[in-house]
Amino acid sequence: MNITTALQLVLLPAGALGVAAVARWRGWPTPLLLVLAGLIAGLVTSQFRGVPEYRLDPDIVLLVFLPPLLYSAALDSSYLRLRAVRRPVGLLSVGLVLFTAAVVGLLVHALIPGIPLAAAFALGAIVAPPDAVAAVAVGRRLGLPRKVITILVGESLFNDATALTAYRVAVAAAVGVGVSPLAAFGQFAYAAGVGLAIGLVLAFLVGRVFGRLRDPLISNTISLLLPFVAYLTAEAVHASGVLSVVVVGILLGHRMNRTSYGTRLVSHSMWKVLDFFLEIVVFLLIGLQLPLILQGLRGENPWHVAGYAVAVFAAVVVARVVWVVPSTYLPRVLFRKIREREQRPPASSVAVIGWAGMRGVVSLAAAFALPADFPARDMVLFLTFVVVIATLLVQGLSFPLLIRKLGVSSEQEVYRDNLTEAAAQQAAAGAALARLDELTKEGVLETHADVVDRLRVQAERRAMGAWERLGGGVGPEGEETPSSLYRRLRREMLAAERSVLVRMRDERRIDDEVLRRVTMELDYEEATLARD
Incomplete structure (x- = not known):
């Protein structure tokens, strides 16, 4: 050629x-x-x-x-x-x-x-x-x-x-x-x-x-x-x-x-x-x-x-x-x-x-x-x-x-989709919490209560987030809902983490390979925030 x-x-x-x-x-x-x-x-x-x-x-x-x-x-x-x-x-x-x-x-x-x-x-x-x-x-x-x-x-x-x-x-x-x-x-x-x-x-x-x-x-x-x-x-x-x-x-x-x-x-x-x-x-x-x-x-x-x-x-x-x-x-x-x-x-x-x-x-x-x-x-x-x-x-x-x-x-379809999504998220979260309860019966709760609490909060927040999205992330009084606030603050935290990581790479304190691995983890988390 x-x-x-x-x-x-x-x-x-x-x-x-x-x-x-x-x-x-x-x-x-x-x-x-x-x-x-x-x-x-x-x-x-x-x-x-x-x-x-x-x-x-x-x-x-x-x-x-x-x-x-x-x-x-x-x-x-x-x-x-x-x-x-x-x-x-x-x-x-x-x-x-x-x-x-x-x-x-x-x-x-x-x-x-x-x-x-x-x-x-x-x-x-x-x-x-x-x-x-x-x-x-x-x-x-x-x-x-x-x-x-x-x-x-x-x-x-x-x-x-x-x-x-x-x-x-x-x-x-x-x-x-x-x-x-x-x-x-x-x-x-x-x-x-x-x-x-x-x-x-x-x-x-x-x-x-x-x-x-x-x-x-x-x-x-x-x-x-x-x-x-x-x-x-x-x-x-x-x-x-x-x-x-x-x-x-x-x-x-x-x-x-x-x-x-x-x-x-x-x-x-x-x-x-x-x-x-x-x-x-x-x-x-x-x-x-x-x-x-x-x-x-x-x-x-x-x-x-x-x-x-x-x-x-x-x-x-x-x-x-x-x-x-x-x-x-x-x-x-x-x-x-x-x-x-x-x-x-x-x-x-x-x-x-x-x-x-x-x-x-x-x-x-x-x-x-x-x-x-x-x-x-x-x-x-x-x-x-x-x-x-x-x-x-x-x-x-x-x-x-x-x-x-x-x-x-398709406005009616979008509303129905959001409604059924919220119901599905709640049902899925209920199944996840029930499974968590089964697992904690094996003695995990006594030794790792903080881990169990964190998992429970995450499952409940995911279920509530779907219902909150029906209101566009705004409460009845026009205030920001808890899930919307969580996503906004967490995105700012992730941006701060990335900034530090890039600075450390520029200062030769970490390698590019390390930067890629860590930022990929942050990217996956931010991707979940888009629908969390």
């Missing part, structure tokens, strides 16, 4: 990190600012010779970026909540993807001369799956109800499997490999079934290993490799690598409580940093692709191309709204059990889900992966790029405004 190539590899993530830092500092939506920065940088640098081009490599996206991002999202999701919304998630991740592919395919075939029906359907499959990263980030920040967030996350986890399978069938038909409807259904069933089976087997095996391991570094290194193993194993037998990764992540996330506390602490931090890094690079890469895509459209009528792009973007947006509304309410009309078991979804939540259709890097990677002899390949690339950018900017920028305008909120 020469110095120029190495410099390119450093400049891209460094630039993405700089833009992301500004976005987080100003409170702006990070994905949208990265895409805009990429667009501007791509257009400006394309005017200068010798400036490196950052071409999106589909293999890198699908083999390096996609598996860990999917696995992390699945690991952080809730198996029980996803199971509770399996019908809407299935209708969106399978039904809506196929419906969007059909609508876009028929429109493009009728509108653009020279694009055969199979190629048009391939474009439909490419732009069909939304990427919920931006929508979920905005939704969580603005307090969307948990059910809406779960549906959007579940859709984004499973829709890539449907879209990529449909994409492969359409591409095979477009390049001359005949595929009958029955064969296409068979391919879809095989990819889904085998991908699911591989995910289940890996989740069972790795779950058994995690249950025995107590070394956080070994456990999390296995976790880091697992999405790639799941994806590549499934793809090697022509199954759905996406589905395999998602199944492994959801099931292991559900069993995460059976691992050691060290594994959980390291896992949370590791995946949070890795997610952030991969996502900022991906969104910047999306914006940088415009000059490369425009090169393939030389000679085309710009007005015709612009009209095609607007029509495809409108079809993608309208298709989602047309599908979401009846698929939400029609099952309630047709099936009495659904009406009795489930509350009627608020129209505001349905509107939010219908508008949360931002596309992402998977669509671009699929478009770039089209074979060189694919019909109208450059046009398909351009239309895909426009759909991705337009949904990110138009729907992405208006999404927060829609949420605020409709007044969709």
Whole structure:
């Protein structure tokens, strides 16, 4: 590797990190600012010779970026909540993807001369799956109800499997490999079934290993490799690598409580940093692709191309709204059990889900992966790029405004969460105190009463702290609660301890290794204060 190539590899993530830092500092939506920065940088640098081009490599996206991002999202999701919304998630991740592919395919075939029906359907499959990263980030920040967030996350986890399978069938038909409807259904069933089976087997095996391991570094290194193993194993037998990764992540996330506390602490931090890094690079890469895509459209009528792009973007947006509304309410009309078991979804939540259709890097990677002899390949690339950018900017920028305008909120859920947390903390503290009483019957109390008293006070304070948080750390008279006072004073004490330790290190009275060990203990204690 020469110095120029190495410099390119450093400049891209460094630039993405700089833009992301500004976005987080100003409170702006990070994905949208990265895409805009990429667009501007791509257009400006394309005017200068010798400036490196950052071409999106589909293999890198699908083999390096996609598996860990999917696995992390699945690991952080809730198996029980996803199971509770399996019908809407299935209708969106399978039904809506196929419906969007059909609508876009028929429109493009009728509108653009020279694009055969199979190629048009391939474009439909490419732009069909939304990427919920931006929508979920905005939704969580603005307090969307948990059910809406779960549906959007579940859709984004499973829709890539449907879209990529449909994409492969359409591409095979477009390049001359005949595929009958029955064969296409068979391919879809095989990819889904085998991908699911591989995910289940890996989740069972790795779950058994995690249950025995107590070394956080070994456990999390296995976790880091697992999405790639799941994806590549499934793809090697022509199954759905996406589905395999998602199944492994959801099931292991559900069993995460059976691992050691060290594994959980390291896992949370590791995946949070890795997610952030991969996502900022991906969104910047999306914006940088415009000059490369425009090169393939030389000679085309710009007005015709612009009209095609607007029509495809409108079809993608309208298709989602047309599908979401009846698929939400029609099952309630047709099936009495659904009406009795489930509350009627608020129209505001349905509107939010219908508008949360931002596309992402998977669509671009699929478009770039089209074979060189694919019909109208450059046009398909351009239309895909426009759909991705337009949904990110138009729907992405208006999404927060829609949420605020409709007044969709999770305030009641937050209050219920705090209430149930307080009750759970009290029950857990009661069990801890009962166990302490059992242990002290063995004669510990007489010889170490101070230790027992300290343990009892800590358990009682933890239980009371959860109830005090319901009032936001403020008492009925506006005074500071005991738990809030304890946390504030203890943080000041920890800061004083750190200051002394650093000074002793600077004076060469202790080594850096000693400083790291002691400050780690202080850091763990301060971390507990955030939720104590």
